[in-house]
Amino acid sequence: MHRRHPLPRLWLMTDERMGDxxxxxxxxxxxxxxxxxxxxxxxxxxxRALFAKVTKxxxxxxxxxxRAGARRLGPGEAGVHGRRSDxxxxxxxxxxxxxxxxxxxxxxxxxxxxxxxxxxxxxxxTLGRVRLGLMIRGLGVPVIALGGMDARRxxxxxxxxxxxxxxxxxxx
Numbered sequence: 279m280h281r282r283h284p285l286p287r288l289w290l291m292t293d294e295r296m297g298d299x300x301x302x303x304x305x306x307x308x309x310x311x312x313x314x315x316x317x318x319x320x321x322x323x324x325x326r327a328l329f330a331k332v333t334k335x336x337x338x339x340x341x342x343x344x345r346a347g348a349r350r351l352g353p354g355e356a357g358v359h360g361r362r363s364d365x366x367x368x369x370x371x372x373x374x375x376x377x378x379x380x381x382x383x384x385x386x387x388x389x390x391x392x393x394x395x396x397x398x399x400x401x402x403x404t405l406g407r408v409r410l411g412l413m414i415r416g417l418g419v420p421v422i423a424l425g426g427m428d429a430r431r432x433x434x435x436x437x438x439x440x441x442x443x444x445x446x447x448x449x450x
Contacts, residue, residue: 285312285366285386285420285441286312287441287442287443288307288308288312288442288444289312289422289442289443289444289445290303290304290307290311290312290444290445291314291446292313292315292316292317292332293316293317293318295398296446300332301335302450304332304336304339305335305339306449307339307341307449309339310340310341311341311342312341312342312343312344312444313336313342313344314346314359314368314444315344316346316347318347322349325347325351326351326352329345330351330354333354336354342356342357342366343357344366344368345357345358345359347359347360357386362383362384366386366387367384368386368387368389368422369383369385369387369388369389370388370391371389371390372392373413377417378417381417381419385419386419387419387420387421388419388421388422389422390405390414390421390422390424390440391423391425392405392424392425392426393405393425393426393427393435394406394425394426394431395425396425397447402425404425405425407438410423410435410438410440411438414438414439414440420442421439423435423440423442423443423444424444427444428445429443429448431443
């Protein structure tokens with residue numbers, strides 16, 4: 279990995295549900311935070327155009343922008359989510375098995391979810407504190423907790439060894 283930026287502890291995961299609240303969320307993020315740009319449901323040209331706009335805001339605000347998905351969307355990427363990269367490589371993990379596999383593929387950071395119930399995955403089985411702790415113990419890479427997260431919940435998980443947290447609704 280060739281990282282140009284310090285690794286963020288706070289992250290925004292984008293998606294289509296956000297609508298125009300995406301811009302408010304980007305403005306609320308503290309300088310140096312990270313953004314995983316997803317918006318998988320958009321056609322490629324729409325996705326690329328939105329990525330270009332997000333890139334401008336991220337650059338102005340000092341945010342680290344990571345692209346999810348296989349296709350490059352344009353300049354401004356600091357990394358890639360869910361894929362091997364010579365830049366920052368972040369990976370999702372929902373189980374210990376997925377976490378270990380991601381590390382073997384070159385993950386620099388793991389986004390572990392869902393920790394708590396979340397609107398984006400209603401009814402999904404959550405990890406909770408105990409299963410999260412067991413899952414991440416000794417992994418050797420920074421872990422970002424995702425799923426129903428906010429600053430208060432993240433503080434309660436620090437003792438388990440999380441590096442930081444990510445959210446969607448927490449920033450909107």
